[in-house]
Amino acid sequence: MNINKDTIVAIFLLLFCGIMINNSFEIEDPGYQGMKASFWPTVILCLLSVMCLVMLIKSVVYKTDNNLDAIDENTTNIFFKFKNALICFFMFVLFLTFLDYLGMLIGGILFVFGLLTLLGGASPKKLFNHFIISIITIGIMWSIFTFGLKVILPEGELLRIW
Amino acid sequence: MIDVILQAFASIVLDPVTLGLMLIGTLAGILAGAIPGFTIAMGVILTLPFTFGMTAIQGLATMLGVFVGGFSGGLMSCMLTGIPGTPSSVATTFDGFPLVRSGRPGLALGLGLWSSFFGGMISAVILVALAPQLAFLGLEFGPWDYFSLIIFALTITVSLSGGNITKGLIAGLLGLFAATVGEDEINGVARFTFGFDDFKQGFAFLPVLIGLFAFSQLLTDVEDDKRAKSPLMSQSGSVVKVEHMKAISIILKRWVNLFRSSFIGIFTGILPAAGGSISNILAYDQAKKASKNRSNFGKGEYDGVIAPEAANNATAGGALIMMMALGIPGDIVTAVMLGALMIHNIIPGPTFIQDEPLLAYGVFIAFFVAHFFMVGLQAFSLRIFLLVTKIPMYVLASVILAYCAIGVFALHNIVFDIWVMFFFGIIGYFMKKLGFPLAPMILGVVLGRLAELNLARATGISDDLMLFLTRPWSMFFLLMAVISVIFPFYQNAEKNTPFSRLYVPISMIALSLPLFLMDSPVRMVVASILVLSGGYFLYKSYNNIKAT
Numbered sequence: 001m002n003i004n005k006d007t008i009v010a011i012f013l014l015l016f017c018g019i020m021i022n023n024s025f026e027i028e029d030p031g032y033q034g035m036k037a038s039f040w041p042t043v044i045l046c047l048l049s050v051m052c053l054v055m056l057i058k059s060v061v062y063k064t065d066n067n068l069d070a071i072d073e074n075t076t077n078i079f080f081k082f083k084n085a086l087i088c089f090f091m092f093v094l095f096l097t098f099l100d101y102l103g104m105l106i107g108g109i110l111f112v113f114g115l116l117t118l119l120g121g122a123s124p125k126k127l128f129n130h131f132i133i134s135i136i137t138i139g140i141m142w143s144i145f146t147f148g149l150k151v152i153l154p155e156g157e158l159l160r161i162w
Numbered sequence: 163m164i165d166v167i168l169q170a171f172a173s174i175v176l177d178p179v180t181l182g183l184m185l186i187g188t189l190a191g192i193l194a195g196a197i198p199g200f201t202i203a204m205g206v207i208l209t210l211p212f213t214f215g216m217t218a219i220q221g222l223a224t225m226l227g228v229f230v231g232g233f234s235g236g237l238m239s240c241m242l243t244g245i246p247g248t249p250s251s252v253a254t255t256f257d258g259f260p261l262v263r264s265g266r267p268g269l270a271l272g273l274g275l276w277s278s279f280f281g282g283m284i285s286a287v288i289l290v291a292l293a294p295q296l297a298f299l300g301l302e303f304g305p306w307d308y309f310s311l312i313i314f315a316l317t318i319t320v321s322l323s324g325g326n327i328t329k330g331l332i333a334g335l336l337g338l339f340a341a342t343v344g345e346d347e348i349n350g351v352a353r354f355t356f357g358f359d360d361f362k363q364g365f366a367f368l369p370v371l372i373g374l375f376a377f378s379q380l381l382t383d384v385e386d387d388k389r390a391k392s393p394l395m396s397q398s399g400s401v402v403k404v405e406h407m408k409a410i411s412i413i414l415k416r417w418v419n420l421f422r423s424s425f426i427g428i429f430t431g432i433l434p435a436a437g438g439s440i441s442n443i444l445a446y447d448q449a450k451k452a453s454k455n456r457s458n459f460g461k462g463e464y465d466g467v468i469a470p471e472a473a474n475n476a477t478a479g480g481a482l483i484m485m486m487a488l489g490i491p492g493d494i495v496t497a498v499m500l501g502a503l504m505i506h507n508i509i510p511g512p513t514f515i516q517d518e519p520l521l522a523y524g525v526f527i528a529f530f531v532a533h534f535f536m537v538g539l540q541a542f543s544l545r546i547f548l549l550v551t552k553i554p555m556y557v558l559a560s561v562i563l564a565y566c567a568i569g570v571f572a573l574h575n576i577v578f579d580i581w582v583m584f585f586f587g588i589i590g591y592f593m594k595k596l597g598f599p600l601a602p603m604i605l606g607v608v609l610g611r612l613a614e615l616n617l618a619r620a621t622g623i624s625d626d627l628m629l630f631l632t633r634p635w636s637m638f639f640l641l642m643a644v645i646s647v648i649f650p651f652y653q654n655a656e657k658n659t660p661f662s663r664l665y666v667p668i669s670m671i672a673l674s675l676p677l678f679l680m681d682s683p684v685r686m687v688v689a690s691i692l693v694l695s696g697g698y699f700l701y702k703s704y705n706n707i708k709a710t
Binding site: 005006009013020023024027028029030032033034035036037038040041044045047048051052054055058081082083084085088089092093095096099100104108111112115116119120121133137138141142144145148149150151152153154 | 214215328329331335338342346349351352353356380381382384386387391554556557561565567572575577588591596614622
């Protein structure tokens with residue numbers, strides 16, 4: 001029996017389907033005539049469960065090159081492989097968490113500056129370049145949306161206090 | 163009719179704002195198409211937030227500029243550096259790059275540019291002629307037929323998006339499921355909200371799309387540390403003078419190749435999910451098979467440049483035909499355009515051309531005009547392209563990630579949409595890593611609500627579910643859906659297996675059945691031809707199987 005990435009994904013998706021099917025029983029029925037609100041999602045979830053089951057069986061029966069042993073041996077390599085993506089995730093979560101406080105302008109500049117520095121390096125010349133890039137690009141975008149498209153972007157508590 | 167066309171013409175050509183927006187859009191499209199790692203779809207998706215403040219026609223015209231510009235942008239990078247800017251210009255590299263290296267860069271660029279232009283023009287004419295006719299056909303559809311058409315659009319997307327069909331179907335179903343979250347449109351009942359008020363409004367289309375497609379693509383682009391830090395292209399090429407007249411003369415002398423490739427492009431565009439990435443290779447292959455100078459292909463043959471470039475621009479017209487006539491997106495780009503229309507409270511469907519003639523004919527005219535901009539902007543955009551290629555990917559990715567956040571916020575002015583984009587960005591990134599195609603999921607999200615609405619209408623009219631199988635159009639689309647699901651198995655099967663030999667004739671005979679049920683002499687003739695051809699192929703296959 002082979003256990004590989006597809007097996008794990010299929011099991012995860014089956015669990016997801018189980019939770020969602022269970023939740024679909026809680027969808028209210030207002031008693032109107034016609035199709036119930038839970039009908040369509042239930043059909044999709046049942047089909048999804050069947051497809052996940054097919055994927056699970058295929059992953060176990062057929063040999064693939066996604067063997068789990070090979071993955072376990074290289075956990076450190078995997079971390080380095082996804083390092084930049086993880087940096088992006090982390091910076092984006094930080095940006096969103098502090099958006100209400102910093103606002104789109106300051107938050108955006110800090111996000112771009114931080115991300116550029118973490119991805120590109122932090123030599124004095126690069127820091128200067130990153131600072132200029134973040135101010136100019138976010139400044140232009142903020143101006144286009146605020147003045148050109150009349151979108152009220154989050155101002156941030158920091159600017160309001162100031 | 164004429165006054166509508168004239169009004170639409172005036173709204174595009176006589177409005178300096180619309181023309182200016184199209185100009186910027188075309189330039190942005192050429193650059194997006196030219197930069198490896200960026201795609202035309204990404205260019206159009208990133209343009210969408212800017213269109214919120216525009217009128218519907220201005221927004222669509224701008225996006226059409228990006229769309230048309232993107233197809234021709236790919237040829238700059240593939241010819242000057244040998245690296246295709248987009249998947250739709252892969253085949254152009256085969257002969258375009260050798261032609262440049264043989265000392266004819268001006269001619270190579272001219273051939274690519276004018277082939278794109280003529281291909282686009284041919285598809286524009288077909289678009290204008292075919293879309294209204296197809297829309298008339300669409301007026302025959304009831305909710306049963308429309309639901310089955312959506313199922314067919316999803317299954318063919320799965321089968322043509324390549325890779326594992328099980329994963330493709332799972333991706334499509336996940337997309338359909340994502341569209342069910344929030345209050346349903348029929349009963350107003352909350353679904354899968356888990357007590358969160360923000361979930362009640364559901365996942366807006368744009369944040370999901372930007373997350374799945376653009377966000378995940380940017381993460382993939384910066385994954386490799388070394389590549390992310392180096393300039394976009396090591397070889398950036400140099401400015402060349404395009405030989406316009408010579409290129410036009412060569413293309414017109416090879417008009418058969420031009421028309422054949424354009425029609426391949428249009429047909430591929432009409433099929434949901436089969437975009438320029440498929441049509442350019444198909445057209446190149448056909449041009450090579452039909453050429454007397456087959457041995458010259460790969461060494462800088464003119465036909466090898468004309469075919470893929472004419473085909474990929476013609477694909478744009480083909481994809482628009484389905485969107486305009488039936489409200490079914492032909493690819494991710496037209497799915498975004500569909501989303502743009504919905505933002506302006508316009509629901510595309512078979513009655514779209516009748517209900518919104520000004521907008522529909524405006525789209526046709528914008529598609530024509532964008533091709534002229536594309537030709538006019540090429541020399542200028544070549545200079546900008548050479549500058550952009552010196553920027554490292556990590557700089558572009560960081561700035562665009564921030565832009566995505568601002569753009570998504572602009573949709574409803576709520577931070578929840580940015581979280582949705584982030585969440586779907588992570589999903590899209592891992593789905594790509596695990597081999598799930600994203601196109602079916604995107605189409606699932608776009609078409610999910612439409613599918614549910616039509617299913618509800620159908621079951622509201624009659625409890626009889628057999629109508630899905632007995633109504634001719636619904637039966638036709640469901641048969642097409644089954645055929646498209648089996649298609650990858652047919653492709654993978656050995657050429658001599660009985661299954662692979664019977665697939666085409668049986669499909670033809672099966673499709674004739676709903677056509678016979680339609681009360682139309684023309685369709686009866688088509689059905690008879692299908693049965694006769696299918697029967698002939700079946701007889702031949704039977705004899706071959708018997709002989710082996």
